[in-house]
Amino acid sequence: MPRKNRGGMFVISAPSGAGKTTLCNRISRKVPHLRQSVSFTTRKPRKGEINGREYTFISEPEFRRMIGQDDFVEWAVVHGNYYGTSRQRLEDIMAAGFDVLLDIDTQGARQIRDSWSGGAYIFILPPSIEVLRERLEKRASNTPDDMERRLSRAVEEIRDYGMFDYVIVNDILKDAVKELEAVVTAERLRSENIDKVWLKNNFLC
Ligand code: ADP
Ligand code: 5GP
Numbered sequence: 553m554p555r556k557n558r559g560g561m562f563v564i565s566a567p568s569g570a571g572k573t574t575l576c577n578r579i580s581r582k583v584p585h586l587r588q589s590v591s592f593t594t595r596k597p598r599k600g601e602i603n604g605r606e607y608t609f610i611s612e613p614e615f616r617r618m619i620g621q622d623d624f625v626e627w628a629v630v631h632g633n634y635y636g637t638s639r640q641r642l643e644d645i646m647a648a649g650f651d652v653l654l655d656i657d658t659q660g661a662r663q664i665r666d667s668w669s670g671g672a673y674i675f676i677l678p679p680s681i682e683v684l685r686e687r688l689e690k691r692a693s694n695t696p697d698d699m700e701r702r703l704s705r706a707v708e709e710i711r712d713y714g715m716f717d718y719v720i721v722n723d724i725l726k727d728a729v730k731e732l733e734a735v736v737t738a739e740r741l742r743s744e745n746i747d748k749v750w751l752k753n754n755f756l757c
Contacts, residue, residue, distance in 0.1 A: 554747040555740065559585070559646040561668065562736065563654045565661045566676035567706030568631065569688035571722040573606075575676060576655045578729045583736055587650040589641050592618065595633035607635075626656065626663035631701055635660070651736070658712040665715060672739045674732065675716035679723040681706070 566572040580586050593607045594615050603609050610618075615634045619627060627636030637654055645652040654664070661673060678684040684706055688699050713719055718735050722728040739745075 553741060553745075554750040555745050556747050557649050559649055559651040560739065560745065561642075561646070561652050561654065561664075561671040562586075562674065562739070563656065563661050563664055563671055564674045564676060565656060565658045565709065565712075565716070566722075567678065567684060567709045568702040569684050569691065569706075570676045570678040571687065571725070571728070572655050572676050574725065575720075575722060575728055575732055576653055578725075579732050579736065580653060582729070583733060585650050586653055586736065587645045588653045588655065589637055589645060591635050591637055591656070592624075593633055593635045595631075595635070625667070626660040628657055628659035628663075630657045630659070631698065631705065637664075651740070658709045658715070662712070662715060670744075672718065672735065673716040674718045674720060674735060675713050676728070677710065677713075677719060677721045679721055683723075 564572055564576060576588055580588050590604065591607055592610055592615060594610060594612045595607070597603065597606070597609050601607070612634065615627075615636065618624060618636065623639055624636035625639045625642055627634060629635075635657070637656060637660065642652055642654075654660075656664075664671065665673060678687065681703070685699075685703060688702060720728050720731045720735075
């Protein structure tokens with residue numbers, strides 16, 4: 553379907569370790585016209601992470617300065633670190649006609665939901681808390697304290713599932729990717745996303 557020029561927004565949240573980063577990376581490689589927005593954070597880079605690719609890593613004073621300048625569409629403190637989505641980066645992606653994919657926590661999802669119209673909100677669940685723990689252990693980049701903090705926060709985040717439009721259980725990765733792709737496809741086919749000029753010129757003149 554010929555679509556309007558401006559891109560839309562997909563907001564994806566999940567408890568840490570549920571597989572959101574893995575799913576977002578897979579889907580952005582697989583589906584055309586979809587771009588991930590790189591967030592700013594005060595968290596230290598994990599092994600293998602590159603500044604500007606997974607995140608833009610900045611200091612807390614820099615982050616606070618950006619808050620003061622209203623540079624973020626949303627920001628939150630998650631597991632003791634600041635994270636935020638740049639208004640400019642979001643605007644650039646959408647203005648270029650790409651759909652933007654935001655991998656953010658439930659506090660950020662709520663802020664966007666309260667301030668933007670439209671967008672699709674997707675919550676990713678692990679198959680169980682035990683599997684969530686195993687995945688966090690496998691990632692092996694969290695201290696034991698950090699792990700416990702992430703697990704107890706997981707339960708709080710799962711309580712917020714009702715604010716999302718879709719819930720996907722990330723058990724078998726390829727199935728979850730397929731389900732996420734189906735959501736993106738369905739959202740793109742919404743009637744409000746059609747190119748109205750194309751419709752008018754082809755059928756209504
Ligand atoms: P999040 O971004 O939600 O914190 P990650 O994408 O970093 O989670 O995934 C956490 C760990 O679980 C990683 O080691 C990843 O490879 C693994 N993982 C993700 N999805 C699956 C899956 N469906 N089955 C098994 N392991 C998975
Ligand atoms: P991690 O440190 O494991 O990469 O991410 C921790 C949490 O921060 C995840 O739930 C992730 O979705 C969230 N997060 C990443 N970027 C942002 C952001 O820009 N805003 C908000 N609110 N949360 C974010």
